[in-house]
Amino acid sequence: MSSKPVVVYGASGYTGRLVCEYLREYGIPFTAAGRDADKIQASMDANVAGIETADYEVVEVTHDVESLTELFRGSSVVCNMVGPFSKYGPEVVEASLAAGVHYLDTTGEQDWLITCDETYGADFAAAGLLLSPGVAHMYTTGEIAAELCLEQPGLDTLDIAVFWGGSPTIASTLTILINAATSKAFHLQQNSYVEFEPGQGLMPLVVPGQHELAQSLPWGGTSHPVWYKRDPRVASCKAQGGVFNPALMTGVPQIVAQALEATKDMSPADRDAALTEVAAQVMNVMPPRENPRLNKSLDSVHASGPLGRAHCVIHGNQNYKQTGLLQAFVASSLLQQAPKRVGFASASKAIGHRELLGQLRAFGLVAEPVITRQGH
Numbered sequence: 001m002s003s004k005p006v007v008v009y010g011a012s013g014y015t016g017r018l019v020c021e022y023l024r025e026y027g028i029p030f031t032a033a034g035r036d037a038d039k040i041q042a043s044m045d046a047n048v049a050g051i052e053t054a055d056y057e058v059v060e061v062t063h064d065v066e067s068l069t070e071l072f073r074g075s076s077v078v079c080n081m082v083g084p085f086s087k088y089g090p091e092v093v094e095a096s097l098a099a100g101v102h103y104l105d106t107t108g109e110q111d112w113l114i115t116c117d118e119t120y121g122a123d124f125a126a127a128g129l130l131l132s133p134g135v136a137h138m139y140t141t142g143e144i145a146a147e148l149c150l151e152q153p154g155l156d157t158l159d160i161a162v163f164w165g166g167s168p169t170i171a172s173t174l175t176i177l178i179n180a181a182t183s184k185a186f187h188l189q190q191n192s193y194v195e196f197e198p199g200q201g202l203m204p205l206v207v208p209g210q211h212e213l214a215q216s217l218p219w220g221g222t223s224h225p226v227w228y229k230r231d232p233r234v235a236s237c238k239a240q241g242g243v244f245n246p247a248l249m250t251g252v253p254q255i256v257a258q259a260l261e262a263t264k265d266m267s268p269a270d271r272d273a274a275l276t277e278v279a280a281q282v283m284n285v286m287p288p289r290e291n292p293r294l295n296k297s298l299d300s301v302h303a304s305g306p307l308g309r310a311h312c313v314i315h316g317n318q319n320y321k322q323t324g325l326l327q328a329f330v331a332s333s334l335l336q337q338a339p340k341r342v343g344f345a346s347a348s349k350a351i352g353h354r355e356l357l358g359q360l361r362a363f364g365l366v367a368e369p370v371i372t373r374q375g376h
Contacts, residue, residue, distance in 0.1 A: 007101075157237070244296070
């Protein structure tokens with residue numbers, strides 16, 4: 001049983017250790033958990049800035065509901081970093097519910113978000129617990145921009161673009177491949193899920209602040225259409241994005257297409273093993289710690305309605321550090337007061353989009369949003 005209020009499950013990975021770093025900055029005791037205690041401890045010692053001043057423990061745990069439930073008892077919040085979440089998430093969510101703790105993760109896998117919403121949301125709500133997948137830069141910062149636009153009544157359509165500088169982590173690369181192989185990508189159109197054209201390929205997008213067009217992909221559809229499906233203000237929502245590096249973006253569809261073709265006739269177990277091998281060929285080393293001069297982020301949202309428009313741009317940096325901070329702040333908030341919503345809900349709806357923005361601004365990770373409005 002954890003003796004700390006927050007459990008970071010999958011703490012040794014790239015994102016997990018950033019969550020630990022920001023929990024330390026908030027002064028929150030945490031349990032760093034995973035399958036290999038020695039690996040976790042080595043990662044804490046080598047990669048978590050200021051770890052010598054943190055109040056934490058390292059716990060080794062097997063990935064099953066019973067073991068995870070036992071670990072989570074005694075804590076209040078679980079930050080789950082173990083993906084692909086559609087594959088490894090159910091045990092963690094079921095254990096969180098059984099142990100009576102709030103659940104956060106960093107997913108953008110639409111099939112997993114829909115599962116959380118439709119399979120587990122009502123049970124978490126009945127227990128007074130928050131089930132908030134997708135607390136991460138690629139989803140939450142864009143949602144903050146959307147929510148700022150939606151402060152203007154009468155807007156019902158969201159066009160979202162998310163870009164960042166850098167490369168996907170090992171886990172992110174694997175998730176991209178498995179997600180492409182096993183699930184469809186949707187946008188929201190008049191309150192219904194509509195599938196992106198599977199062979200659409202790269203889509204050029206206008207990026208505020210530069211002359212060059214950027215290349216984008218649906219990126220699995222992202223979290224936004226799922227979050228806004230139950231929002232009475234929003235009827236349609238489409239999100240696309242990618243990395244600023246054109247060569248890297250050009251290669252992603254080719255890698256995915258080749259991997260899908262090579263594994264289409266395999267059993268699920270053989271396919272997952274083969275995709276893991278492909279992912280390792282693409283990215284098999286931990287990316288370097290982010291540099292704010294190089295690892296920039298941009299979130300742009302056009303919101304429109306019959307007679308009004310709003311556009312919000314948030315320039316930032318270090319998207320993985322944004323994710324670490326968002327996870328730690330949401331956990332911190334949940335330790336101090338009840339969320340604004342329980343059950344399945346995004347961080348913006350559960351904690352407040354302006355509260356989240358304030359933390360990103362306070363830590364120097366995003367600039368002041370640029371908002372323009374018509375018909376207001």
